[in-house]
Amino acid sequence: MVEDLKIQPKTGWRVYLAVAFASIGGFLFGYDQGVMSGILVMEHWIHYFGDPDEVKRGFITSILLLGAFAGALIAGPLSERIGRKISIMVGTVIFWLGTSLQTGATSVDILLAGRFIQGLSIGIYSTNVTVYQSELSPAHLRGRAISLQQFSIVFGIMVAFWIGYGCAYIQSDASWRVPLGIQLAPSVLLFIGCFFLPYSPRWLCSRGRYDEALQTLAKLHANGDINDPYVRQEYDEIMEQIRFEDEKAVKSYAELFRNSSIRRRVILGMGIQTMQQWIGINAVLYYAPFIFQSAGMTGTLPSLLATGVNGIVCVVCTVPAILFVDKWGRRKTLLAGGTGMGVSMLIAGAVLKAFPYVEGGENNTQAQYGAVAMMFIFSASFSFSWGPIGWIYPAEIFPMRARAKGASLATASNYLFNFVIGQITPVMLEDIKYGTYMFFFATNVVCALIIFFFYPGKNNDTSNT
Numbered sequence: 001m002v003e004d005l006k007i008q009p010k011t012g013w014r015v016y017l018a019v020a021f022a023s024i025g026g027f028l029f030g031y032d033q034g035v036m037s038g039i040l041v042m043e044h045w046i047h048y049f050g051d052p053d054e055v056k057r058g059f060i061t062s063i064l065l066l067g068a069f070a071g072a073l074i075a076g077p078l079s080e081r082i083g084r085k086i087s088i089m090v091g092t093v094i095f096w097l098g099t100s101l102q103t104g105a106t107s108v109d110i111l112l113a114g115r116f117i118q119g120l121s122i123g124i125y126s127t128n129v130t131v132y133q134s135e136l137s138p139a140h141l142r143g144r145a146i147s148l149q150q151f152s153i154v155f156g157i158m159v160a161f162w163i164g165y166g167c168a169y170i171q172s173d174a175s176w177r178v179p180l181g182i183q184l185a186p187s188v189l190l191f192i193g194c195f196f197l198p199y200s201p202r203w204l205c206s207r208g209r210y211d212e213a214l215q216t217l218a219k220l221h222a223n224g225d226i227n228d229p230y231v232r233q234e235y236d237e238i239m240e241q242i243r244f245e246d247e248k249a250v251k252s253y254a255e256l257f258r259n260s261s262i263r264r265r266v267i268l269g270m271g272i273q274t275m276q277q278w279i280g281i282n283a284v285l286y287y288a289p290f291i292f293q294s295a296g297m298t299g300t301l302p303s304l305l306a307t308g309v310n311g312i313v314c315v316v317c318t319v320p321a322i323l324f325v326d327k328w329g330r331r332k333t334l335l336a337g338g339t340g341m342g343v344s345m346l347i348a349g350a351v352l353k354a355f356p357y358v359e360g361g362e363n364n365t366q367a368q369y370g371a372v373a374m375m376f377i378f379s380a381s382f383s384f385s386w387g388p389i390g391w392i393y394p395a396e397i398f399p400m401r402a403r404a405k406g407a408s409l410a411t412a413s414n415y416l417f418n419f420v421i422g423q424i425t426p427v428m429l430e431d432i433k434y435g436t437y438m439f440f441f442a443t444n445v446v447c448a449l450i451i452f453f454f455y456p457g458k459n460n461d462t463s464n465t
Contacts, residue, residue, distance in 0.1 A: 007230045012221045018197050019133045019145045023152035024190040025088060025125035028095065028183060030156025032118065033285050035179045036061050037307060038164025041289045041300050045176040049108055054426035056108075061286050062422025063112050067098075067119020068126070068415035075127035076253075076408030083207075084132035084200045091124035092191040096184065103181040119415075127411045130395040131403055135200040136220065138234075143326040143392050150388040151318045157285060158311030165304040201234075202400055205242045213238070241400055250402040253409065262402050268455065269394035269410035275447040276390035277417040279341055280440030281382045283425040284310075284375060290429055291375060295348075296357040296368035306372060313376050317383035330389050334451045337385020341378050342444035348374035349437030356434065390414070 039045050040057055052060065071091070079087040098118025105111040130146055137145035163182060167175045198220060204213035214226050214235050222228035250256055257263045284291060288310055289303040297303045325333065348371040355364040394410035395403075428436040 007233050012219075012223065014198070014220050015136055015138075015145075018136055018220070020148055021190075021193050021197060022088065022129050022132050023148045024186055024193070025091070025129040026149040026152035027156035027159075028187055028190070029122045029126060030153035031160045031183050031186075032064065032122065032156075033153075033282070034157035034160025034311060035164055035183070036064075037286050037288050038161060038168070038304055039176045039179065040287075041293075041303065042164075042168055042176050043300065044171075044173050048173055048176075049111070052108070054430045055423075058423045058426045060108070060111065060115065061426075062419045064115040064119035064122065065415045065419035065422055067116040068123035069119075069412050069419065071120035071123020072127050072408055072412035072415055073123070074120070075124045075411070076405040078124065079128050079131065079203075080206075080404045083203050084128045084135070085194055085197055087124055087128045088132070089191055089194045091121040091128070092187050092194075094118075094124070095121035095187050099180065099184050099187070103177050103184075123411065123415060126391075126414075127404075127408050130391050130411075131407050132200055134395040134403075135202045136198070140326065142396055143330075143388075144322055146392045146395050147318070147322040147325055147388040149391050150383075151315070151322055154311070154314035154318050154383060154387065158308070158315045161288075161304070161308040161311035165301070165308050168300055168304055202238055202242075205238050206400065210239070250405055253405055256402060256405060256409065262398070262406070265397045265402070266406055266409060269397060269406055270413040271450070272390055272393045272455075273410045273414035274417050275450065276386050276414060277421050278443040279338065279382070279386060279447055280345065280378070280421075280443065281341075281386070282418055282421050283436070283440065284379060286422055287425050287429060288375075290426065292372055294357060294429060294433065295352060295371045295375075296363055296365060297372065298359070310376060310379050313379050314383045314387075317380040318387060321384045321388040325388055325392065330393065331451055331455050333385045334389055334455070335448055337381045338444050338448040338451065340381025341386075342441050342448065344374040344378040344381065345437045345441040345444060347371075348378075349434045349441060352434040352437065 040061070046052075049060075071094075075087060075091075078090070082090070095118055098114045098116070098121060101110055101114030101117065103114075105114060126149075130149055133145045133149060134142055160179065163179050167179050169175075170178070198216045199209075199212070201213040201216045201220075204210075204216060214231070215224075217231045217234050218224050218226040218228065221234070222231045225231065250262070255262075256266050288307040289300070292303040292306040293299075297306050321333075351367050351371045351374070355367040357363055357368055394407045398406035425436070428439065432439075
């Protein structure tokens with residue numbers, strides 16, 4: 001049997017290092033999500049920008065996602081031409097410009113321009129980092145490797161929450177400029193570190209750089225030994241795949257929909273990234289302080305403190321996914337997480353309907369804090385399930401000939417609907433209050449049904465082919 005002759009996979013420490021370091025791109029995305037949620041309730045920021053209403057607040061928050069949508073569409077063709085690694089470096093330079101404009105903003109227009117430009121870089125990061133991690137990792141560890149991207153996102157969110165909490169004590173405009181400017185530091189680290197990261201061996205082979213690809217595989221898996229049996233096996237498999245796909249390479253986004261097999265994968269990838277937004281996680285992350293205030297945690301500092309605790313919950317609960325996601329199975333994990341999220345939203349909405357917070361009136365503090373606890377459970381449920389798998393799925397289901405463009409479309413759909421959620425959430429919190437939680441309870445039920453009936457039930461159904 002040919003199957004018996006396959007050499008057992010092995011992974012050198014350089015693979016883990018490269019995959020982990022590349023996930024700084026996820027940290028930067030997460031940091032921006034977290035930092036804006038805190039800044040929106042800071043008195044000096046509110047005063048400086050003329051106390052924006054909920055509609056303008058939503059647009060200031062979510063215009064970054066429009067930039068990320070455009071960046072994700074650019075990312076696919078860009079990475080095919082110049083490589084995953086160089087694309088990440090290009091994204092970093094764009095990130096510097098966007099962050100600098102936001103940090104030094106003297107008007108809402110400059111702030112909006114900075115957030116849109118920074119969004120372009122986030123779209124490039126999130127598409128290329130997951131593809132890069134997927135192509136560096138052996139199949140048996142691919143889910144774990146890509147889970148590091150989600151871990152970095154939630155770690156960035158947590159760091160931003162606590163930096164925002166600390167800076168809220170500053171009695172000047174530095175209270176919001178400092179948190180925005182700090183994110184330049186990890187982006188500089190990412191740019192410099194990219195000079196030392198390897199190119200994707202699969203991309204090198206696709207560009208005809210065969211010797212360099214073989215040497216890269218040897219460094220990653222066998223301390224530079226190009227004759228190592230596992231290295232030769234990996235190289236031969238990549239070459240066989242490249243030869244097969246050369247004649248069938250996807251040259252445009254339209255071609256993704258002409259082949260029935262690829263089309264189904266595109267629908268699955270875009271579907272899971274779209275649903276990742278409609279389940280409500282970014283409503284919680286972007287507007288956590290407002291949500292906690294609506295549940296009775298009045299004042300800027302208490303709501304920011306609760307937001308910081310929520311960030312810790314997200315980080316801690318992402319760890320099990322990194323360790324076990326390849327054993328649990330994708331669909332079962334999504335259904336388990338969706339159940340936890342749906343139930344927590346239902347309970348929070350019911351509690352706040354029965355015991356709404358009334359400023360200056362009589363309040364059932366225990367019940368309202370119970371609703372806060374439900375938000376922690378919601379975040380925990382997301383962190384071990386939809387968080388990592390939302391990134392794993394698109395990165396692993398596409399064959400090489402369609403991977404960059406397929407992942408690009410999936411990521412773009414994430415940001416498009418992320419923008420929609422960013423726009424409607426502050427209005428919903430203002431106008432329908434507890435109904436916001438009921439809305440996301442309903443979307444979780446719908447998404448769980450879609451996963452149950454339409455998504456493959458076995459891990460190897462989503463592996464690379």
